[in-house]
Amino acid sequence: MTAPPRPDAEAGRPGVGRARLAHIAAWSLELPEEEAERACAGIVEKTFARGACICPKHTVLESWTGVVSGLVKVGAVSKDGRSVTFTGVPAGGWFGEGSVLKNEPRRYDIVALRNTRMAFMDRATFMWLVEHSVAFNRFLVRQLNERLSHFMALLEYDRMLDATPRLARCIASLFNPVLYPGSGDHLEITQEELGLLSGITRQVANQSLKALHKDGVVRLEYGGVTVVDLERLRNYGA
């Protein structure tokens, strides 16, 4: 192992292999061969350092995006510089289809919370799949529907003042198997990041996390959490 594999081959022509596609995009397994081949050709990967902005608000994102590894947050920054996080997207999540479909500037910032590897599918490929692939459309409907209920739930628990159930649902949402498949039961995320995502302070997040741990729904590690009982986490405090 003398030479490092590659610094980060952005030098390569666009496209990923079939095996790679299956790894970065669970939905590709539902596509027939020809369509999967198309998808491969239209995807490039890129790495972002922690804190890097993947797509500033109000710019046109020319691609549909997936999180290969790492963690990303979607949010907005108001005039006074206060930042509001709407949602976090862990590895396995694909998003931005709304912006690509409408060919419209994104309304939110996308920022890497930690070193993150992203996949970008160019607009032409995305549109081709929308127009030709039944399987892909089935996936999109499922995904949009799931996201709708995700935000409905968010509205609901936004009014609950208690930090702990709030955090519980926030964590549970990061383990949504439809939106973020194949991420297992463990996520590398700091308590500070969890605070950002659920709109509570790090201190309170720390206390809530311990409460959740005491109730046996999660396990805590340094820089990460493991879900023990997803079902109970989902309905925590209800």
Added chain:
DNA sequence: ACATTAAATTCGA
């Protein structure tokens, strides 16, 4: 806000 502890990085052999 501060003290503690874990992890990542640097440095010297």
Added chain:
DNA sequence: TCGAATTTAATGT
């Protein structure tokens, strides 16, 4: 390449 020393990041209170 190994491990001790230093720095940085995360956690606990």
